Amino acid sequence: MKLARLDNCPEIFHTLQGEGVSVGKAAVFVRTSRCNLHCRWCDTDYTWNFKGTPWEHDRGIKHDKAACTFEISPASLVERLATYPCRHIVLTGGEPLLQQEELLEAIRSLRQLDPEWTFEVETNGTRIPDPAFEAVISQFNVSPKLAHSGMDAALRIVPAALTHFARNPKAWFKFVASSNADIEEIEALAQAHQIPASRIVLMPEGRTSQDLDRHSAELAARVLEKGWRFSDRLHVRLWGDRRGV
Ligand SMILES: Nc1nc2[nH]cc(C(=O)O)c2c(=O)[nH]1
Ligand code: SF4
């Protein structure tokens, strides 16, 4: 399978969940490489924006595919994860649902070692998980992309997948927003795909504390009106715009 590469190692790190409903929970993050979307502000563009690809990104740089990819077998991933003093894993990317089969193999092996392991997935909500994979995940953080991602609606919004997650009580919908137009877009998506207000989490866009502060008070007011939830970005507050935290 393909994970992101960081300092010649796979991008696996022990930290606090910084976003969404389990913010503050200790977890080991596994960052898969590759994504089926190509958002212009993506903060993990090194998982997909490789030299020779046509995608546009705000940073205006292309990455070397080999230098940014760490090939690893599910068995080696299990060995690495077993060394951490933490039994909660967050699978993120890129888009981790592109590598469900390999991830499921690793999850099954970990559960054989210790049934206490729990797994949370960060996904862009464009893929319906396989039933066997879905069954072993305790929480999905579904983050559908809005128009400001620069992606065509036909690619970023997959109605069958959104409706599927909307029916799954393990799925929370985490939207990155910075303007009133974003709020209206979220409202329309929620209506169209029957996403319950109680499972919508609004998160300000930003890679520094100052950026987050710029929109937070206004977004929090909208969250109260709508009956949604608000999430800060704890890891950005604690450690800034860095990889591996
Ligand atoms: N601490 C921490 N929390 C996170 N929640 C979602 C993350 C992600 O990049 O998917 C992330 C991340 O990269 N770090
Ligand atoms: S879906 Fe997520 S990982 Fe993929 S390009 Fe968009 S922001 Fe980046």
Ligand SMILES: [Mg+2]
């Ligand atoms: Mg991140």
